[in-house]
Amino acid sequence: MNKLILGRYIPGNSIIHHMDPRAKLISSFYFIGIIFLCNNWQSYLGMFLFTMLVIFLSKVKVGFFIKGVRPLIWLILFTVTLQILFTSGGTVYFHWGIISITEFGLTNGIFIFCRFVLIIFMSTLLTLTTPPLALSDAIESILRPLAVIHFPAHEVSLMLSIALRFVPTLMDETEKIMNAQRARGVDFSEGSLIQKMKAVIPLLIPLFVSSFNRAEELATAMEARGYQGGVGRTKYRVLSWQFTDTLALVCMGVLTLILVYLRA
Amino acid sequence: MRNQWLKQAIITAEFAVFIAIFSQFSIPLGPIPLTGQTFAVGLTATILKPKDAFQAVFIYLLMGVIGLPVFAEFHSGISVLFGATGGFLVGFLANAYVTSYLIQKTKASFFWGIFANIVGALFTLVFGTIWIKLNLQLTWISAFQTAFFPFLLPGILKAVFAGYIGIILHRRLSVAIRG
Numbered sequence: 555m556n557k558l559i560l561g562r563y564i565p566g567n568s569i570i571h572h573m574d575p576r577a578k579l580i581s582s583f584y585f586i587g588i589i590f591l592c593n594n595w596q597s598y599l600g601m602f603l604f605t606m607l608v609i610f611l612s613k614v615k616v617g618f619f620i621k622g623v624r625p626l627i628w629l630i631l632f633t634v635t636l637q638i639l640f641t642s643g644g645t646v647y648f649h650w651g652i653i654s655i656t657e658f659g660l661t662n663g664i665f666i667f668c669r670f671v672l673i674i675f676m677s678t679l680l681t682l683t684t685p686p687l688a689l690s691d692a693i694e695s696i697l698r699p700l701a702v703i704h705f706p707a708h709e710v711s712l713m714l715s716i717a718l719r720f721v722p723t724l725m726d727e728t729e730k731i732m733n734a735q736r737a738r739g740v741d742f743s744e745g746s747l748i749q750k751m752k753a754v755i756p757l758l759i760p761l762f763v764s765s766f767n768r769a770e771e772l773a774t775a776m777e778a779r780g781y782q783g784g785v786g787r788t789k790y791r792v793l794s795w796q797f798t799d800t801l802a803l804v805c806m807g808v809l810t811l812i813l814v815y816l817r818a
Numbered sequence: 819m820r821n822q823w824l825k826q827a828i829i830t831a832e833f834a835v836f837i838a839i840f841s842q843f844s845i846p847l848g849p850i851p852l853t854g855q856t857f858a859v860g861l862t863a864t865i866l867k868p869k870d871a872f873q874a875v876f877i878y879l880l881m882g883v884i885g886l887p888v889f890a891e892f893h894s895g896i897s898v899l900f901g902a903t904g905g906f907l908v909g910f911l912a913n914a915y916v917t918s919y920l921i922q923k924t925k926a927s928f929f930w931g932i933f934a935n936i937v938g939a940l941f942t943l944v945f946g947t948i949w950i951k952l953n954l955q956l957t958w959i960s961a962f963q964t965a966f967f968p969f970l971l972p973g974i975l976k977a978v979f980a981g982y983i984g985i986i987l988h989r990r991l992s993v994a995i996r997g
Binding site: 563586626633636640641673680682684689690693713714716717720725728751754755759762763765766768769770776781 | 826835838957964987
C-alpha cells in the first residue's frame with residue numbers, strides 16, 4: 555500500500571530530471587502518438603535507440619524500467635496472443651477451428667509487444683523523473699487554454715492536488731474503520747454472498763460520513779485563509795521553461811521526420 | 819453557504835481516492851473475485867451528482883496518468899490508459915455519468931439504482947470492446963468474444979451489488995450530501 559502514497563518518483567540530478575514537467579508531459583504523449591507510425595523493423599529500431607538514449611540521459615537504472623514492465627506482462631501477453639490468433643494473411647503456420655497462426659499475425663504480435671514495451675519505458679521515465687505534484691502543476695498549465703471552452707483547469711488541478719494529499723489519510727481511515735468494525739464482530743471474509751455484501755456497509759458509512767465532515771472542515775479552513783478560486787491566484791511552485799525544454803520538443807520533431815523516412 | 823462549490827470539489831477529490839483505494843481490494847465472492855474498481859465507480863455514481871461523479875472518475879484517471887499506481891493491481895501510467903484495455907478505464911467516465919444521471923432522473927429506489935448501474939456497466943463494456951477492436955484491429959466478433967461476453971455476467975453482478983449498496987448508502991447519507 556506504500557506504493558500508493560509515494561508514486562514512483564526517484565529523486566535525481568540529470569537533464570531529464572531538471573526538464574520542465576510540461577515539456578516532459580507533452581513529449582511523452584507525443585512519443586506515444588508517433589509510435590503508432592512505426593510499421594517495420596527499422597522504425598521500431600529507431601524508436602528503441604531513441605528510448606535508450608533518453609533513459610541513459612536520465613541516469614535512472616534500467617532495472618527500474620524492466621520492473622515497470624513486469625506488472626503489465628499479463629496484459630501484454632494477452633494482447634499479443636489475441637493479435638497472433640486473430641490476424642490473418644501471409645503463410646499459415648498452424649490452423650485449428652477459427653484459430654490460425656499466420657505470418658502476419660506473428661509479425662504483428664511482435665510489433666505490438668515492442669510498442670507496448672516502448673510506451674511503458676517512456677511513461678515510466680516520465681513518472682520516475684517527475685514528482686506527482688509537478689505533474690499536477692503541468693497538467694493545470696497545459697489545460698489552462700481550455701478555459702475558452704469552460705474547462706475548469708484550476709478546479710481539476712485543485713482536486714488532483716487534494717486527492718494526492720488525501721491518499722494516505724483515507725487509507726489510514728479505511729484501515730482504522732475496518733479494524734474498529736472487526737473489533738465489534740464484523741467479519742469481512744466469512745458468510746454467504748449476501749452477508750459479505752452487507753459487511754461492506756458498516757465500513758462505508760463511517761468512511762463516507764467522515765469524508766463529508768473532512769470536506770466541510772477543509773473548505774472552511776481554506777476560505778478562512780482567503781481562498782477564492784483560481785482567478786488571479788499566484789503560484790507557490792512556478793514552472794520555468796528552459797532551453798533544454800525547447801530542445802526536447804525539437805528532438806521530438808526530428809524523430810518524427812526520421813520515422814516518416816524509415817516507414818515502409 | 820458560500821463554500822458549497824469548494825466542499826463539493828473536495829468531496830469529489832475524496833471519492834477519486836476511494837476509487838483508487840478500492841481498486842486494490844478484491845472481495846472473494848466464490849469463483850468470481852469482486853475487484854473493487856468497477857464497484858467503487860458504481861458506488862460513486864450512485865452517491866454523487868452526475869457532474870461530480872464524472873469528475874471523480876476523471877481525477878482518478880489523472881492520478882493514474884501522473885504515476886500513482888491507482889489502477890487495479892497497482893498498475894499506473896499512460897501506458898495502461900493507452901493499452902488494449904484502456905477503453906474500460908475511459909468507459910468508466912461514461913459509466914459514472916450515465917448511472918448518476920439515471921438515478922437523478924428517477925426515484926432512488928433499489929430497482930432504479932440497480933437498473934442504472936447495469937446500464938452504466940454495459941457502457942463500460944461497450945467502450946472497452948470498441949477500444950480493443952480498434953486498438954488490436956480485431957473483427958467485431960472476436961472483439962466481443964474477448965472483451966464483452968466473458969465480463970458480462972461478472973459485470974452485471976457487480977452492478978447489482980454496487981446499485982444495492984449504493985442505494986442504501988444514498989438513503990442514509992442524503993442528509994450529509996446535501997450539507
